Amino acid sequence: MDQKINLEELKDKFVITDTDFKLIRNAGLLLDNFLPQLIEKWYAWLVTQKEFSMFFGTNSNNLMQIKKQQLSYWQSFFSANINEQYVTDRYRIGEVHARIGLPNDIYFAGVSKAFQLIADELWNIKPMPANIGDIANAVTKHFFLDTYLVMDIITHIHNARLEESHKTMIEMATPVTPIWEGILLLPLLGILDSSRAQDIMNKSLSKIAEERTKVFILDISGVASVDTAVANQLIKITKATQLMGCEAIISGISPAIARTIIELGVDVGEIKSTSTLRDAFEIALKMIKVTIS
Amino acid sequence: MSLDLSKNSGVSMSRTNNRLSIILQGDITPEMIAVLNSEVLENIKTQRIALVIFDLSAIAILDLTEFNALHSIALMIKLMGAETIFTGFNAGVVAFLISAGADISGINTVSGLDDIDRVLNKIKDIV
Numbered sequence: 001m002d003q004k005i006n007l008e009e010l011k012d013k014f015v016i017t018d019t020d021f022k023l024i025r026n027a028g029l030l031l032d033n034f035l036p037q038l039i040e041k042w043y044a045w046l047v048t049q050k051e052f053s054m055f056f057g058t059n060s061n062n063l064m065q066i067k068k069q070q071l072s073y074w075q076s077f078f079s080a081n082i083n084e085q086y087v088t089d090r091y092r093i094g095e096v097h098a099r100i101g102l103p104n105d106i107y108f109a110g111v112s113k114a115f116q117l118i119a120d121e122l123w124n125i126k127p128m129p130a131n132i133g134d135i136a137n138a139v140t141k142h143f144f145l146d147t148y149l150v151m152d153i154i155t156h157i158h159n160a161r162l163e164e165s166h167k168t169m170i171e172m173a174t175p176v177t178p179i180w181e182g183i184l185l186l187p188l189l190g191i192l193d194s195s196r197a198q199d200i201m202n203k204s205l206s207k208i209a210e211e212r213t214k215v216f217i218l219d220i221s222g223v224a225s226v227d228t229a230v231a232n233q234l235i236k237i238t239k240a241t242q243l244m245g246c247e248a249i250i251s252g253i254s255p256a257i258a259r260t261i262i263e264l265g266v267d268v269g270e271i272k273s274t275s276t277l278r279d280a281f282e283i284a285l286k287m288i289k290v291t292i293s
Numbered sequence: 294m295s296l297d298l299s300k301n302s303g304v305s306m307s308r309t310n311n312r313l314s315i316i317l318q319g320d321i322t323p324e325m326i327a328v329l330n331s332e333v334l335e336n337i338k339t340q341r342i343a344l345v346i347f348d349l350s351a352i353a354i355l356d357l358t359e360f361n362a363l364h365s366i367a368l369m370i371k372l373m374g375a376e377t378i379f380t381g382f383n384a385g386v387v388a389f390l391i392s393a394g395a396d397i398s399g400i401n402t403v404s405g406l407d408d409i410d411r412v413l414n415k416i417k418d419i420v
Contacts, residue, residue: 253372253373253374254338255331255334255338255373258334258370258372258373259331259334259369261372262365262368262372263365268368273371273372273374275374275375276341279341279374280374
């Protein structure tokens with residue numbers, strides 16, 4: 001994952017000082033013998049959760065492996081070495097969670113359970129260290145930092161996935177198709193915003209140049225709503241196509257859209273428009289002087 | 294085909310092939326304009342109307358607001374790919390509209406119904 005993070009800034013943000021790291025290491029020494037028990041108790045809780053069978057399965061070898069990894073996770077936690085390797089390890093955990101689609105509620109519940117088990121153990125150490133409050137405080141801060149790093153990468157992965165599917169959708173939503181020699185059709189569907197309009201314009205213009213198109217039909221029958229911004233974008237697209245030496249027709253103008261455009265006072269100028277794609281196609285054929293008997 | 298817009302509305306519409314003739318009579322009210330607007334646009338969509346003719350010969354008084362409303366309907370008709378022609382403008386109404394600074398851009402008019410085809414040919418070869 002190419003996520004870059006500034007460690008010093010992160011420590012400052014979570015107010016974790018070198019003293020805190022010493023205290024966390026101190027807690028690690030105090031809890032060293034407890035760690036295997038922590039894992040057993042935590043898994044005893046996890047087994048009662050419905051997500052256990054969904055995400056951990058029933059394979060005992062797998063479980064053993066996961067428990068081993070958990071032990072090294074807690075050892076790393078209490079070694080309190082906040083460096084690039086530590087961040088990479090936490091990110092790897094986040095990546096696994098994102099890949100298997102672990103729900104946030106079970107992740108946070110798991111963190112909360114682990115925190116509760118560790119806090120209970122810390123406050124019951126005999127003899128109780130004089131600075132137990134400071135130790136618990138430092139451990140808490142580290143818990144927050146640790147959880148944040150895992151969640152940060154999960155969010156990053158989700159956003160990247162969303163962006164990718166958005167790009168795919170845009171790609172699919174701009175199907176510029178030649179329907180006749182010299183006639184290009186672009187049926188628009190859904191919601192038109194300025195970034196999509198820009199993409200539509202770029203694609204249409206390159207396709208017009210590539211196909212040496214004479215008539216460009218922009219069918220808006222499937223556009224959900226038209227406001228001033230959308231109407232202006234459509235007009236911009238048709239004007240741009242005209243500048244390429246191509247005639248443009250906007251088809252699929254419904255009564256509601258016609259009313260909206262005129263009532264908004266949008267200047268449609270000399271743009272040719274029709275209510276149906278069929279009419280637009282007929283006009284386009286006339287424009288390229290094709291007669292069908 | 295002949296249809297009444299609504300009872301006592303002062304509007305009658307008739308369709309011949311792809312032409313829609315609308316005769317306006319009496320007072321032009323905002324309600325009448327609203328109904329006229331939606332009826333005409335729906336007709337263009339469903340009946341593939343290519344020409345809408347507004348006959349105003351029975352209208353003796355037309356203020357700027359009413360004219361602007363009709364002008365807007367003509368623009369909407371144009372957006373839906375059809376043409377509009379106005380006929381029967383009363384001389385007094387025209388004199389008033391011009392002196393009131395009405396925007397007459399994009400308005401096609403004929404002096405009588407027999408002149409429609411000549412004007413249409415001038416507009417474009419669609420009907």
